[in-house]
Amino acid sequence: MKYVFCPIAGAREAGISVRNHRTADSFVVLNEREVMTASIPGSTLEERADHLGGDVYPIATIKQLLDNYE
Amino acid sequence: METIRKRVRRDYAPLTVGVAVACDSAYSPLTQVYNSETSEYEPDRYASPTVIRPVITANATDGSWPDPHANHALTNMHWYANGVDISTIDSWSGKYQIDQVGATRGSLIITRNVAPSERIALHFEAELADNRLGVNIPIVTDDIILSTIDKSSDSWSASLSADKSIMYNPFLDKLHLYDYKVAHGIIAASSTAENAARDGNEYQRTIPFNVYKGGVKQTSGFTVHLYRIVNTSTLTELTADDDEVVSISTSAVVMDLRLIEKDNYMIIFKVGQTEISRLQFSVTRVYQSFSCEPTNDCPIIYGQTARFDEAMVDSEGQKVPYPASIIEIVWKTDSAYLTGVTHNEGGNTEYQLSKTGMGQLANDDWLDTYTTAVQKPAYCVAVDEDANILTDENGNELIFN
Numbered sequence: 001m002k003y004v005f006c007p008i009a010g011a012r013e014a015g016i017s018v019r020n021h022r023t024a025d026s027f028v029v030l031n032e033r034e035v036m037t038a039s040i041p042g043s044t045l046e047e048r049a050d051h052l053g054g055d056v057y058p059i060a061t062i063k064q065l066l067d068n069y070e
Numbered sequence: 071m072e073t074i075r076k077r078v079r080r081d082y083a084p085l086t087v088g089v090a091v092a093c094d095s096a097y098s099p100l101t102q103v104y105n106s107e108t109s110e111y112e113p114d115r116y117a118s119p120t121v122i123r124p125v126i127t128a129n130a131t132d133g134s135w136p137d138p139h140a141n142h143a144l145t146n147m148h149w150y151a152n153g154v155d156i157s158t159i160d161s162w163s164g165k166y167q168i169d170q171v172g173a174t175r176g177s178l179i180i181t182r183n184v185a186p187s188e189r190i191a192l193h194f195e196a197e198l199a200d201n202r203l204g205v206n207i208p209i210v211t212d213d214i215i216l217s218t219i220d221k222s223s224d225s226w227s228a229s230l231s232a233d234k235s236i237m238y239n240p241f242l243d244k245l246h247l248y249d250y251k252v253a254h255g256i257i258a259a260s261s262t263a264e265n266a267a268r269d270g271n272e273y274q275r276t277i278p279f280n281v282y283k284g285g286v287k288q289t290s291g292f293t294v295h296l297y298r299i300v301n302t303s304t305l306t307e308l309t310a311d312d313d314e315v316v317s318i319s320t321s322a323v324v325m326d327l328r329l330i331e332k333d334n335y336m337i338i339f340k341v342g343q344t345e346i347s348r349l350q351f352s353v354t355r356v357y358q359s360f361s362c363e364p365t366n367d368c369p370i371i372y373g374q375t376a377r378f379d380e381a382m383v384d385s386e387g388q389k390v391p392y393p394a395s396i397i398e399i400v401w402k403t404d405s406a407y408l409t410g411v412t413h414n415e416g417g418n419t420e421y422q423l424s425k426t427g428m429g430q431l432a433n434d435d436w437l438d439t440y441t442t443a444v445q446k447p448a449y450c451v452a453v454d455e456d457a458n459i460l461t462d463e464n465g466n467e468l469i470f471n
Binding site for chain 2: 021
């Protein structure tokens with residue numbers, strides 16, 4: 001499973017509630033499942049992440065990003 | 071001089087409290103998947119926390135408790151894992167939070183992954199502060215389970231993609247009818263017509279299945295073995311060379327249901343010699359009720375020597391086309407002098423009147439025509455007296471019923 005690291009504003013604009021999600025500064029972590037089931041343009045995870053203004057990372061990178069912000 | 075004071079209080083109806091527990095994070099459910107090949111949890115709760123919310127509702131019959139959503143009034147909140155307060159468990163330290171705000175107060179936000187070997191029963195205890203009456207009402211939820219499925223290399227499973235009780239009804243089989251028409255020169259062979267005849271009721275039945283390894287669909291890496299169940303302890307392995315088997319692949323077995331009266335089958339999946347999963351299905355030939363009657367109502371005219379008749383078969387309110395393909399229709403006549411005279415088998419008949427015993431005078435010039443009709447059983451492969459299989463000129467095995 002991959003994860004999307006994107007601006008909180010981008011997620012909210014796409015109708016995704018970021019409540020209870022891991023956040024880092026103005027960014028939020030969304031997992032592959034919720035991004036692919038949300039009403040976001042794009043057929044691939046990468047296309048959808050791009051629409052949210054974010055990038056796709058594996059869990060190891062996400063952990064590093066979150067740890068760096070703490 | 072002061073008079074005696076009397077203090078009275080407002081009287082409130084007691085609260086009726088409802089307690090439930092719900093997972094608020096559909097994107098991170100109670101059950102995780104552990105991928106042993108990547109050593110990753112899906113999802114990893116460090117990135118996607120699981121949120122479990124106690125759902126506390128309260129009502130007072132006098133309307134004095136205005137908001138039924140009562141989480142905001144919770145106090146002294148504790149979550150327990152397998153009966154132990156998680157604030158005292160090392161493995162939970164720093165891996166959870168308890169929401170303190172508003173309607174979701176009391177929610178447990180979990181960033182802890184659960185190993186495949188673990189099974190954690192969580193429950194919530196708190197007190198609901200009823201400030202009207204100045205009492206705290208104890209709250210205890212039912213357990214909610216956290217678990218993890220191990221998507222490991224030895225975790226195989228299989229499932230049928232079709233009904234495991236397969237019914238074959240020859241009356242509904244358009245492919246059988248197509249074959250009959252082609253064989254009798256009624257229509258020319260046509261792949262379009264043949265494909266149109268495959269509507270799910272055809273005798274050549276595909277029985278699809280899916281095989282999974284750790285939850286991921288597999289198309290190779292295993293073998294498929296089909297068996298006929300002889301009895302509870304005996305299986306006979308079948309191959310594509312057996313009569314009722316058309317093909318066996320890693321996605322489906324294809325059976326010729328014309329050759330099956332009633333049987334049970336087992337599909338066993340193996341990796342090497344090790345069985346990894348098995349599926350069972352049954353096939354039953356349907357015997358449907360019908361009526362059969364001669365259709366020729368014309369009188370026999372003077373000088374007539376032969377008579378033709380055709381059977382009309384109805385079943386389930388429908389006329390059965392070419393009924394001789396699925397029904398054994400034997401033509402018979404009764405007359406004043408001969409009864410039960412058998413003529414031929416088939417959907418129609420033409421017989422010599424001289425064989426019927428029909429008379430010439432008013433008291434004996436009658437003739438009753440009728441049929442005996444039964445649905446044909448399952449087909450058998452045709453063999454000669456030495457058990458050699460009979461084939462056509464192209465080597466195709468002949469079958470009959």
